[in-house]
Amino acid sequence: MSNKNTLEFAQQLDAEDPLKEYADKFHFPKIKGEKAIYFTGNSLGLQPKNAKEYVDEIMTDWAELAVEGHFQAEKPWWDYHERFAEKLSKVVGAKPSEVTVMNTLTVNLHLMMVSFYRPSGKRYKIICEEKAFPSDQYMISSQVRVHGLDPKDAIVELKKREGEQHLRTEDVVQKIKEVGEECALVLIGGVNYYSGQVLDMKTITKAGKDVGAFVGWDLAHAAGNVELRLHDWEVDFAAWCSYKYMNSGPGNASGCFIHEKYHGRKDIPRFEGWWGHNKERRFVMEPEFQPEPDANAWQISNAPILAMAPYLASLELFEEVGMPALIKKRNKIVSYLEFILQETAQEVQADFEIITPEDQAERGTQLSVFLHGQGKELFNYLMDNGVITDWREPNVIRLAPAPFYCSYEDMYRFGQVLKSYFV
Incomplete structure (x- = not known):
């Protein structure tokens, strides 16, 4: 027609x-x-x-149950974040165990870089796109400096060809091959915020893995917008905000993906906190960290329930429609x-x-x-x-x-x- x-x-x-x-x-x-x-x-x-209904439910529980809302509410607060896993996994193409909701986008990308940017010897460079969203630029530069490296040397920017508006997949793959064994991490926005270009995440992820690098994606403009198959593509990690296409409210909580191959491992560096500790022993108050067996091991603090309620409400609609x-x-x-x-x-x-x-x-x-x-x-x-x-x-x-x-x-x-x- x-x-x-x-x-x-x-x-x-x-x-x-x-x-x-x-x-x-x-x-x-x-x-x-x-x-x-x-x-x-x-x-x-x-x-x-339906967001107001979800927020009002929390407010009512707080008023009527106070601290007991952690365990006695209809949706207990202590495991509130776990309600996202099944629905959110369908949006980003993951297993439920591979997704969690916590913090905000740039905070989560920083936390992921603690685990997946591990410069060692000649493998220390990060590949990203030129003119990435400023928050990503600041984050990557600061992470490089924390390791005592010079951003001008350690950061490799993917550039568009003269006179063109988009990155070509073959150029991205070629640059990854050129950096080769010096590449520690490939970290790019899955959808460019300025042009709206959706990158070939499957092909680029494979190229990064082929040279021995970790591969992560900033999916701020991708989650809830484009088809994602993070598990099948063997992406190492990803994070996204929830307030754009996922309609969760201004500045709201971020989603995070960590591939299951990294679950349950104690040899991965990460910033640890109480909420990432073994759920069954969390209130024993043990001095040694025991990570949760899934993506929740990267949780740090107890969930901001009032903020997360609108996100859960929106995910109900995503579940209905698909x-x-x-x-x-x-x-x-x-x-x-x-x-x-x-x-x-x-x-x-x-x-x-x-x-x-x-x-x-x-x-x-x-x-x-x-x-x-x-x-x-x-x-x-x-x-x-x-x-x-x-x-x-x-x-x-x-x-x-x-x-x-x-x-x-x-x-x-x-x-x-x-x-x-x-x-």
Whole structure:
């Protein structure tokens, strides 16, 4: 079926959408009294309506049970984090024993580097992408300095070819081979936050393993957005935030993956804490650390229950729908958005360059659009007229139509607002 830039066609797509009812399960912000078109699920997902119920449950337990809520609540707090394992494992392609929820994203990546960045002799270099998200850049540089190394020497950045917007998989693999036995760790963002490119994580992971390096992924823009098979790809570790596509609330708890081959081992360096100690003996207060037999061995402190409640609420929706259905709609709605952009650009004779890859295998929910000849005035106009989007210097807007709550009619109406700026 060919796309059409009409309200009737968009509404027809919505009528045929098996996920159409899920938009009603989220709260939408309003602009000038009208529900906004929300394109920033790649920055902060909308609030699921069931989140308040989950938080209120904790507040009630705290009020009525106080400290006994740790053991007497309907969802006891002392093992609250364990409720995430089964549902979250399906989102990231892992075994339930390989995932846990704790801390925040950069904290977890730091903790993972304690275990998996072990410079020794000539094997000390880290491969990452150029212009990674600043938090990753700061984290990697600081980890290198902790080991007494010079970031300029120890960090190898993957660079795009001159004039190109994306990394080529063959170039990444070739660079890993070049660094070879000097490579201690490959640590890259699975989805580039700026361009929206989805990297070939399976191929890159294998390349890193082939040279004897550990391989980890920052999945901030990947979890809940793209297909992941962390266990099957033999990824060593990964971490992701939960507040983007996973709709858990601002700055909320991070998910973490550690491959089962590292479970139960006492020879792995890690920062240890009470909550990573053998659950059955945690309250014996023993002086020697006995790690949990799974990813929970990397837990440090007791879980922030109030923060984690909205995440668990959101995961209930992921469990209902499943990643295959979300990805199917994602592909269709992003293609329709791309069509609307192209049609609008032609109508108003504007130059909108989509710098996200055309290949569906190399992109997720996000389209990054270079606004040639335009400035931030266009972004401000969109915001003032009901479209919440994201601006990145020098003149890129990022559009992320999350399949849980964005409609095809949203795509059409966005095109009409965009067109009205020029006419």
